[in-house]
Amino acid sequence: MKQSFYWFSGLLLLIIISCSISKSVREQRNMISGSWTLDNISYENNQGTFKSQLFGDADAVCFEGSDWYFRDNNSTGRYTIEQGSLCSGGDRFIRWSVIERPETYSSELQFKFIDDKRKDISGGNGYRLKISQLTDTQMTLRSDVNVNGEAVTVVYEFTKKS
Structure with missing residues (x-):
């Protein structure tokens, strides 16, 4: 009986440890939490002019100046695009997280679309962006x-x- 208790306690502890997030991820989540403005979108590694649709949503030009909000305590957020002649404005709700990539010593911000009731509307599909710079005031994703x-x-x- 006593041996079963210790075995079960050890198994439970192992599960809790394996499900927890690292200190690095927790710090990055805390830094990302809050309101951001997407100031600029640019392209590297290729010459030319690009017309791109981002996140299956809108042209890149619609995202410049967009407002992004990340809530840390429940991993939800949104981005807001202004209405314009090329842009369908409004809020887009997301569920987000930060994941570590130990093989590349890097982290990624991932998100998927949800509705205003926090239900998945993307069929489980989402987007991952490499975090290349993150400070208290600046964030660069690739x-x-x-x-x-x-x-x-x-x-x-x-x-x-x-």
Whole structure:
């Protein structure tokens, strides 16, 4: 009986430890939490002019100046695009997290779309962006995509609102 208790306690502890997030991820989540403005979108690793649709939602030009909000305590958030002649404005709700990539010593911000009742509307599909810079006031995310068989990196530059 006593041996079963110790075995069960050890198993429970192992499960709790394996499900917890690392200190690094927790710190990054705390830094990301809050309101941000997406100031600039640029492209690296390829020449030319690009017209791109981001996140299956809208043209890149619609995202410049968009407001992003990340709530840390329940991993939800939203981004808001302003209404314009090229842009369908409004809020887009997301569920987000930070994951570590131990093999590359990097972290990624991942998100998927949810409705206003926090239900998944993306069929389990989502997006991952490499966190290349994160400070209290600046965040730079990168996404590698393929354009006509050639690699292009989309760079997203954010500034945190005070």
